[in-house]
Amino acid sequence: MTLDIRDLVVEHRSPGRPVVRAVAGASLTVSPGEVVGLVGESGCGKSTLARAVCGLNPVTEGSIAFEGRPVSPLGLRRRRETGIQMVFQDPYASLNPRRRVGDQIADGLRTARDTSATPADLLERVGLPRDFADRHPHEFSGGQRQRIAIARALAARPRLLIGDEPISALDASAQAQVATLMRDLAVDAGAGLLFISHDLSVVRLIADRIAVMYLGKIVEVGDTAEVWADPRHPYTRALLRAIPRPDGMGVLPAELPGDVPDPANPPGGCRFHPRCPLVMDVCRDKEPDFGPVACWLHEPDHATE
Amino acid sequence: MTSRSALDISGLKVSIGGREILRGVDLSLAEGRVHGLAGESGSGKTMTGLAVLGLLPHGARATGRVALGDRDLLALPPKELNRVRGGEVAMVFQDPATSLHPMLTVGRQLTEHMRHHLGVNKAEARARAIELLAKVRIPGAEEAYGRFPHQFSGGMRQRVAIAVALACSPKVLIADEPTTALDVTVQAGVLRLLRGLCDELGLAVLLVTHDLGVMSAIADEVSVMREGLVVETGPRGRVLREPAHPYTRSLLASLPDALPDSPPDSPPDSLRDSLPGALPDSLPDSLPDSLPDSPPDLPPDSPPGETV
Numbered sequence: 001m002t003l004d005i006r007d008l009v010v011e012h013r014s015p016g017r018p019v020v021r022a023v024a025g026a027s028l029t030v031s032p033g034e035v036v037g038l039v040g041e042s043g044c045g046k047s048t049l050a051r052a053v054c055g056l057n058p059v060t061e062g063s064i065a066f067e068g069r070p071v072s073p074l075g076l077r078r079r080r081e082t083g084i085q086m087v088f089q090d091p092y093a094s095l096n097p098r099r100r101v102g103d104q105i106a107d108g109l110r111t112a113r114d115t116s117a118t119p120a121d122l123l124e125r126v127g128l129p130r131d132f133a134d135r136h137p138h139e140f141s142g143g144q145r146q147r148i149a150i151a152r153a154l155a156a157r158p159r160l161l162i163g164d165e166p167i168s169a170l171d172a173s174a175q176a177q178v179a180t181l182m183r184d185l186a187v188d189a190g191a192g193l194l195f196i197s198h199d200l201s202v203v204r205l206i207a208d209r210i211a212v213m214y215l216g217k218i219v220e221v222g223d224t225a226e227v228w229a230d231p232r233h234p235y236t237r238a239l240l241r242a243i244p245r246p247d248g249m250g251v252l253p254a255e256l257p258g259d260v261p262d263p264a265n266p267p268g269g270c271r272f273h274p275r276c277p278l279v280m281d282v283c284r285d286k287e288p289d290f291g292p293v294a295c296w297l298h299e300p301d302h303a304t305e
Numbered sequence: 306m307t308s309r310s311a312l313d314i315s316g317l318k319v320s321i322g323g324r325e326i327l328r329g330v331d332l333s334l335a336e337g338r339v340h341g342l343a344g345e346s347g348s349g350k351t352m353t354g355l356a357v358l359g360l361l362p363h364g365a366r367a368t369g370r371v372a373l374g375d376r377d378l379l380a381l382p383p384k385e386l387n388r389v390r391g392g393e394v395a396m397v398f399q400d401p402a403t404s405l406h407p408m409l410t411v412g413r414q415l416t417e418h419m420r421h422h423l424g425v426n427k428a429e430a431r432a433r434a435i436e437l438l439a440k441v442r443i444p445g446a447e448e449a450y451g452r453f454p455h456q457f458s459g460g461m462r463q464r465v466a467i468a469v470a471l472a473c474s475p476k477v478l479i480a481d482e483p484t485t486a487l488d489v490t491v492q493a494g495v496l497r498l499l500r501g502l503c504d505e506l507g508l509a510v511l512l513v514t515h516d517l518g519v520m521s522a523i524a525d526e527v528s529v530m531r532e533g534l535v536v537e538t539g540p541r542g543r544v545l546r547e548p549a550h551p552y553t554r555s556l557l558a559s560l561p562d563a564l565p566d567s568p569p570d571s572p573p574d575s576l577r578d579s580l581p582g583a584l585p586d587s588l589p590d591s592l593p594d595s596l597p598d599s600p601p602d603l604p605p606d607s608p609p610g611e612t613v
Contacts, residue, residue, distance in 0.1 A: 041490060171515065172517075239489065249542070250523070250541060252500060256494075259460065259491075
């Protein structure tokens with residue numbers, strides 16, 4: 001197992017404010033060569049989860065193991081473990097504007113003690129001309145910059161690649177291409193890929209498994225094709241039905257009424273119950289803390305008391 | 306189409322510093338209809354919306370005709386244009402977090418508008434503002450009137466921005482990527498609202514978006530822009546299901562829903578070469594036909610290093 005997250009809790013504390021449990025007991029695994037898509041609305045805790053995996057957010061409870069060893073918090077000191085690499089949302093901010101693209105990719109190569117590959121080779125792998133290495137980030141479009149960021153991440157030869165909304169800042173026409181590129185490169189290298197996005201239609205295209213997150217909890221995990229064809233959690237169904245399809249039919253997407261509740265003050269019982277169209281009495285009292293579908297409608301047999 | 310025309314754009318050209326951003330755009334908006342304007346970033350779709358309102362960046366020159374009734378908005382003196390802007394023609398922007406004033410209450414932003422354009426008194430403006438907040442389906446409209454933008458969620462903020470745009474009963478609403486910053490579940494609600502308002506109030510809406518799904522959901526007509534020109538216009542169903550222009554086809558083919566079925570050796574960008582007109586002077590952003598087939602093997606254990 002490349003990544004094993006167990007009952008992860010991450011809290012944000014700020015003075016004078018209530019503690020926010022951004023991740024409230026989430027478990028997820030990523031195997032080598034596997035692409036796992038993590039989806040959910042903004043504020044559901046998916047980015048916090050990704051940052052915790054990289055050691056950018058401290059773990060409050062639970063554990064994150066990378067290849068069997070716990071992930072240590074990232075500090076100012078040089079990190080020993082570089083098997084996890086992250087591609088961030090905004091390539092305008094994640095690349096250093098004052099350094100040449102090639103130099104930034106060379107950092108990654110040095111990290112991996114890789115003398116066989118050059119920055120130009122990596123640019124080629126992400127579908128860019130080799131001579132881009134001598135240029136600066138501002139000379140490129142968003143899609144090209146994100147490819148450069150991917151090249152830099154890959155240069156360190158990660159065994160786990162994390163994309164935190166890596167395509168949401170890109171043009172619609174570049175989104176699917178960049179997502180597919182990330183998948184292909186990660187899978188070819190035998191690395192796991194945790195791909196975070198709010199765009200289910202792109203996740204569907206590249207992920208082997210989909211995990212759906214709602215208010216700090218993973219509410220459904222499953223094989224991509226199965227989740228897409230037969231979503232079981234009412235929240236997953238609502239997410240899928242809300243995607244407008246470019247079929248020219250003029251069909252208004254289904255609306256999920258209500259807003260995501262305040263994570264500092266989550267509703268009791270099932271966290272989705274105030275918005276759930278299928279809410280039952282049990283949902284208001286008891287939190288469904290089982291998988292793969294955390295919903296009282298899909299309680300596994302052995303979970304009944 | 307029997308509905309009356311509300312805004313006619315013809316031969317609209319915009320140039321900035323000698324570079325032509327719009328190269329002769331023709332569009333027409335009709336009452337009670339949503340006209341979708343699609344295209345990639347840099348195609349000029351946002352610039353078209355801004356040109357209608359005379360909100361072009363400093364140093365930009367616009368020629369052509371933007372006819373609102375018998376007036377040409379491009380030829381109006383600034384004072385009169387100010388009266389049209391926010392009055393007969395209103396705009397909703399992509400990010401409600403930046404388009405609303407953070408330090409003024411929602412009520413103030415709604416009523417200031419009305420008092421300026423309609424000359425109504427304070428009490429009337431307040432009553433109308435609360436009515437509008439209810440119309441865009443903000444729960445507890447009365448209470449919402451006194452709140453600040455940051456006290457609303459993203460979706461609710463966009464509803465407030467729409468209410469502000471509607472404050473002076475515009476005939477034309479220009480919505481520039483109104484749902485792009487929102488989650489799909491929230492987007493669905495805002496799209497329903499826009500469509501409903503358009504039908505109910507007979508608004509002519511110019512919906513600028515890169516999202517063809519959004520387009521398909523609420524637009525009646527669709528125009529596709531590329532490099533400052535409208536390359537295809539037609540009824541939504543025809544343009545999205547039987548696109549005539551290769552660029553429209555390439556846009557549709559680049560969508561995730563279409564990708565698995567499209568032949569692997571025809572990435573969207575390859576179609577560009579076959580198009581008439583100048584190629585973009587930006588750099589190519591396409592996948593190579595094939596990636597190197599043997600990536601280097603990973604070492605079993607990673608040596609120490611310095612990046613995350």
